[in-house]
Amino acid sequence: MIQSKVLIVDDEEKLRKLLSRIIELEGFEVHQAENLKVATKKLAQFPIDVVLCDVKLPDGNGVAFVEQIKLAHPTVEVILLTAYGNIPDGVQAIKNGAFDYITKGDDNNKILPLLYRALERVQINRSLVQHQLDITTQVDGFDQVIGQSSPLLAAIHLAKRVAPTQATVLLTGETGTGKEVFAQAIHRASTRGKQNFVAINCSAFSKDLLESELFGHKAGSFTNAIKDQKGLFEEAHQGTLFLDEIGEMPMELQAKLLRVLEVGEFLKIGETKPTKVDVRIIAATNRDFDTTIKAGLFREDLYYRLSVFEIPLPALKERMEDIPLLAERFRVQFATEQGSKVQSISKEAMEALQHYAWPGNIRELRNAMERATILCMHTVIQLSDLPYEVQQQYRPEREGETAFDLASVEKRHIQRVLHYTKGNKTKTAELLGVALTTLYRKMAEYNIN
Incomplete structure (x- = not known):
């Protein structure tokens, strides 16, 4: 998952570090700038989502800086911080495009909720921009x-x-x-x-x-x-x-x-x-x-x-034959985004993907492929690059076993349903259409833990 990026602009080092620590604990990537010159460089260098900016800075005014940011980075949202509440400044800040204008100290408890609201607005803004780009390139809506x-x-x-x-x-x-x-x-x-x-x-x-x-x-x-x-x-x-x-x-x-x-x-x-x-x-x-x-x-x-x-x-479990197409699409997407040299998925890894129940559906498969692309050290994604639960549910056919061996097929099916229900045996028995005692007997027979 890509971390949202926040830029804190304030000439008070202690306040910058305090805010950075609070925001980092929420899982954000935080960058700092002590003045507007450094902030401008950071905005050009990193894909910042939200800026928390002081109003009075050594080399300029945060209210005017909002307008510069919105001109250069229209989807970035700006929250202004000031030591002294000033209604005219607040009104002008909003007119310039600021997301909000709050007083330091008294409103510290509002920063995180405001930050999350600003990020929602960023996502909406970017989806609108992306849509404008998409309509010139998309031919088939599907x-x-x-x-x-x-x-x-x-x-x-x-x-x-x-x-x-x-x-x-x-x-x-x-x-x-x-x-x-x-x-x-x-x-x-x-x-x-x-x-x-x-x-x-x-x-x-x-x-x-x-x-x-x-x-x-x-x-x-x-x-x-x-x-x-x-x-x-x-x-x-x-x-x-x-x-x-x-x-x-x-x-x-x-x-x-x-x-x-x-x-x-x-x-x-x-x-x-x-x-x-x-x-x-x-x-x-x-x-x-x-x-x-x-x-x-x-x-x-x-x-x-x-x-x-x-x-x-x-659900994905109802369309398992689509997994190779989806997995390959995600491999190409993440290899491109990450600059990875991953070129394909091994036969064993693909079989494991097709044997897994995917309770989280396409979203879970997408996350699994993103993880695998990051972990893959070579050009081919291996079974060991996949999430642990996917590896655990996969058991390759052993010598003497075939896809038509009833016992092996039955065992695998029970394992898949157990995994889907997260070990709930009552629910598993219900889905399999058997008595709970029958399920326990089959688990003992096939040595299923």
């Missing part, structure tokens, strides 16, 4: 959906049928099955393909923050709302908004979303006049909506509006 298995081709067929329409789409399936890839493909193949594709994970925000992110707010509607803020619905106007993990959306916001779907308008926080938008919604969930609705956690009327066209995405 060129990023990899695989030839029957379950996947069935899902692609449904997606291609609905893409040219304006229908709301609900993508269902286990976590890690590639819902956002499908959503992007549907968008690119639609009549809105040249407009913005905006994505948000509904489970990543509190209720209040999610409402602000989706619908925007007016200046003064709550603390620190210094200026009007457009929400993602407005960012996605005439394009597509992808609502991932829609089942996690708080009930209070579901009514607001339903109104957008029904009449194409909503109220910003602090606003009394509705805002009109033309947005296509693609939603995704790994939840069972029947259970969620019965539990009173999701509106039934909203579900029916979202599920106008539902597309179930297959």
